[in-house]
Amino acid sequence: MAEPETPESEPAARSDRSPWNWLLIIPIVLPVMTFLFNHDSPRLWGFPAFYWLQFMFILVGVATTSLVYQMTKKR
Amino acid sequence: MSDHITEIIVFTFLFLLVSGMGFVAARWRRPDNMEHLDEWGLGGRSFGGWITWFLVGGDLYTAYTFVAVPALIFGAGAAGFFAVPYTIVIYPLFFLILIRLWSVSHRHGFVTPADFVRTRFDSPTLALLIAITGIVATMPYIALQLVGIEAVLKTMGVTGDSAIARHAPIIIAFAILAAYTYQSGLRAPALIAFVKDTLIYIVIIVAVIYLPYKLGGWGSIFDAAEAKFTASPNPNDGITLNANNQIQYITLALGSALALFLYPHSITGVLASKNRNVIKRNMSALPAYSFLLGLLALLGYAAIASGVKPITDPATGKVDSNTVVPLLFDMQFPSWFAGVAFAAIGIGALVPAAIMSIAAANLFTRNIYKEYIRKDATPAAEARVSKITSLVVKVGAVACIVFLDPQFSIDLQLIGGIIILQTAPAVALGLFTRWMHRGGLIAGWIVGMGVSMWMLWQIPNPATGRAHFGGSAFPLSDLGFDTKRTIYVGFVTVLLNLLVAAIVTLILRAMKTPDGVDGTTLSDYYADEGDPRIDKDVAAAVEHKSST
Numbered sequence: 118m119a120e121p122e123t124p125e126s127e128p129a130a131r132s133d134r135s136p137w138n139w140l141l142i143i144p145i146v147l148p149v150m151t152f153l154f155n156h157d158s159p160r161l162w163g164f165p166a167f168y169w170l171q172f173m174f175i176l177v178g179v180a181t182t183s184l185v186y187q188m189t190k191k192r
Numbered sequence: 193m194s195d196h197i198t199e200i201i202v203f204t205f206l207f208l209l210v211s212g213m214g215f216v217a218a219r220w221r222r223p224d225n226m227e228h229l230d231e232w233g234l235g236g237r238s239f240g241g242w243i244t245w246f247l248v249g250g251d252l253y254t255a256y257t258f259v260a261v262p263a264l265i266f267g268a269g270a271a272g273f274f275a276v277p278y279t280i281v282i283y284p285l286f287f288l289i290l291i292r293l294w295s296v297s298h299r300h301g302f303v304t305p306a307d308f309v310r311t312r313f314d315s316p317t318l319a320l321l322i323a324i325t326g327i328v329a330t331m332p333y334i335a336l337q338l339v340g341i342e343a344v345l346k347t348m349g350v351t352g353d354s355a356i357a358r359h360a361p362i363i364i365a366f367a368i369l370a371a372y373t374y375q376s377g378l379r380a381p382a383l384i385a386f387v388k389d390t391l392i393y394i395v396i397i398v399a400v401i402y403l404p405y406k407l408g409g410w411g412s413i414f415d416a417a418e419a420k421f422t423a424s425p426n427p428n429d430g431i432t433l434n435a436n437n438q439i440q441y442i443t444l445a446l447g448s449a450l451a452l453f454l455y456p457h458s459i460t461g462v463l464a465s466k467n468r469n470v471i472k473r474n475m476s477a478l479p480a481y482s483f484l485l486g487l488l489a490l491l492g493y494a495a496i497a498s499g500v501k502p503i504t505d506p507a508t509g510k511v512d513s514n515t516v517v518p519l520l521f522d523m524q525f526p527s528w529f530a531g532v533a534f535a536a537i538g539i540g541a542l543v544p545a546a547i548m549s550i551a552a553a554n555l556f557t558r559n560i561y562k563e564y565i566r567k568d569a570t571p572a573a574e575a576r577v578s579k580i581t582s583l584v585v586k587v588g589a590v591a592c593i594v595f596l597d598p599q600f601s602i603d604l605q606l607i608g609g610i611i612i613l614q615t616a617p618a619v620a621l622g623l624f625t626r627w628m629h630r631g632g633l634i635a636g637w638i639v640g641m642g643v644s645m646w647m648l649w650q651i652p653n654p655a656t657g658r659a660h661f662g663g664s665a666f667p668l669s670d671l672g673f674d675t676k677r678t679i680y681v682g683f684v685t686v687l688l689n690l691l692v693a694a695i696v697t698l699i700l701r702a703m704k705t706p707d708g709v710d711g712t713t714l715s716d717y718y719a720d721e722g723d724p725r726i727d728k729d730v731a732a733a734v735e736h737k738s739s740t
Contacts, residue, residue, distance in 0.1 A: 133288075133291070133292070133717075133718060138288065141284035141287060141288060142284075144280055144281065144283070144284050145281050145284050145285070147280075148276075148277030148280045148281055148445065149277070149281075149442045149445070149446065151433060151438045151441060151442060155270075155432050155433050155438065156432065157431065157432055160411065160414075162410055162411075163404075163409050163410030163411030163412070163413070163414060164410055164414070165414055165431060165432065167270060167273070167431070167432045167433075168273070168486075168490065171273065171276045171277060171280075171486070172276070172483065172486055174276075174277070174280050175276070175280055175479050175482050175483055175486070177280075178280045178283055178284065178479050178482075179476050179479050181284070182283055182284060182287055182472075182475045182476040183476040185287070186287075186469075186472045186473060186475070186476060190469070
């Protein structure tokens with residue numbers, strides 16, 4: 118595989134780099150900060166905070182991956 | 193057994209229906225030529241958004257997860273809920289990392305992660321280590337799917353006196369599974385996943401609405417759980433975490449997330465999708481399964497509230513906590529619906545078991561058979577070897593359950609998650625940088641594996657009275673820290689692995705040891721469907737050229 122590929126032959130110099138990608142840190146860091154959610158109260162529909170907050174984090178994850186996908190989509 | 197006759201009939205009917213679909217799958221989206229590993233082992237790399245969603249969802253959230261996670265919650269409380277942060281963290285990671293693996297694999301025709309490592313680092317030895325790690329980590333995982341089916345069968349009272357009679361149903365189930373996987377390849381689990389996941393969603397939605405209604409609402413379910421944990425002598429249970437198990441909770445979630453996408457079967461599911469956007473869109477859609485898993489996990493508390501007592505195995509006298517959720521369904525649901533729920537779990541075992549055996553078979557074929565036994569194997573020969581290997585793998589998994597203590601498979605799976613993490617420096621980091629020297633990666637792998645084994649050996653489990661391999665929570669006091677806190681073994685050892693890999697890389701560089709040739713280029717990591725440079729025949733010929 119010695120032959121260097123000329124940039125001209127590449128399909129429009131693609132790259133995945135985008136500042137939007139930094140948003141993906143949020144759903145990685147949030148669930149790791151146990152002090153934020155390791156409590157019984159307040160309860161929501163009987164669910165202790167520990168549980169409903171982590172269910173919320175799933176939605177945060179969905180929101181950020183959707184946003185990053187939309188913003189970085191090749192037009 | 194006679195009290196469960198309706199359940200057994202519904203279960204058997206749905207099971208046979210799905211088996212029929214497995215055989216028909218060979219004709220579904222039929223390729224011109226099935227005798228190619230891309231077709232049998234990756235479904236022609238053609239799956240769109242919906243199929244990928246069902247396939248990867250059915251692949252990552254296995255039957256074992258569905259019975260073991262609620263069982264963990266039932267036993268220990270909040271600590272078992274790590275499955276939720278674990279499956280949140282995984283998707284942003286997939287989004288950034290697996291997308292590159294998909295592109296480079298698409299460009300070069302890679303079928304396994306070890307294929308990638310071989311070309312990237314120009315080292316068949318490193319690829320062999322990655323392949324063996326993958327196979328060893330996957331085998332017990334397949335065996336555990338049988339544990340999931342067995343939990344359901346036990347609840348329906350389908351048991352026998354001798355080892356063979358007790359295991360006859362799962363032997364038959366796996367024989368059927370093996371036959372249609374052999375015939376249809378990855379298309380079989382892809383088609384079955386539709387039925388499995390639809391059933392699972394229905395069962396869970398009904399369960400989370402109907403059970404609280406019968407048990408006095410979620411509030412009283414949590415209160416019942418809290419009362420149980422307050423009364424128990426174990427200091428580390430409870431409906432929230434305590435000071436000592438938070439680090440374990442975090443590191444287990446992060447470590448498991450990293451491990452999950454290194455597992456060969458998740459990579460197989462992702463490589464089968466047809467373009468980058470399918471994968472990216474799925475990273476927003478797959479968390480629906482995390483929601484499902486979280487709700488299912490809480491059924492462990494519902495089981496506490498409804499007074500479930502896990503079945504004790506009459507042969508061994510051991511309590512099988514995995515029967516908690518099936519027993520809850522059996523107690524609370526009308527028997528026909530319990531049958532549907534049991535079928536969902538039983539069929540749920542088939543999808544991942546099929547994908548895992550295909551992934552393990554592909555690793556053997558590409559990185560052991562073609563590399564060391566027959567270098568000139570044609571794509572048709574590769575497909576043939578993979579098909580046969582997938583049979584061998586399943587026979588091995590059944591043998592593990594029939595002839596060994598199932599606890600052995602559970603221990604192996606625990607180890608599996610930790611050893612698969614040791615491939616992270618080569619596979620995950622390798623997608624971003626080639627700074628590491630192949631010799632450094634090999635050294636890091638050896639140290640990471642060795643220390644993992646030592647640490648796991650040190651961990652006792654007072655609950656089962658075992659001195660070794662008692663869990664993955666390593667007491668930090670054993671490392672000289674004055675604390676009662678614990679940490680996930682895999683997290684420590686993968687960091688150590690990286691450190692060793694980096695140091696050895698620097699030494700090898702200083703000694704001017706040859707580093708091999710990188711067979712990939714920067715733009716390979718962004719390639720997408722319709723890339724003008726891709727010609728499938730050329731790709732097949734190119735991939736092993738670099739080192740000869």
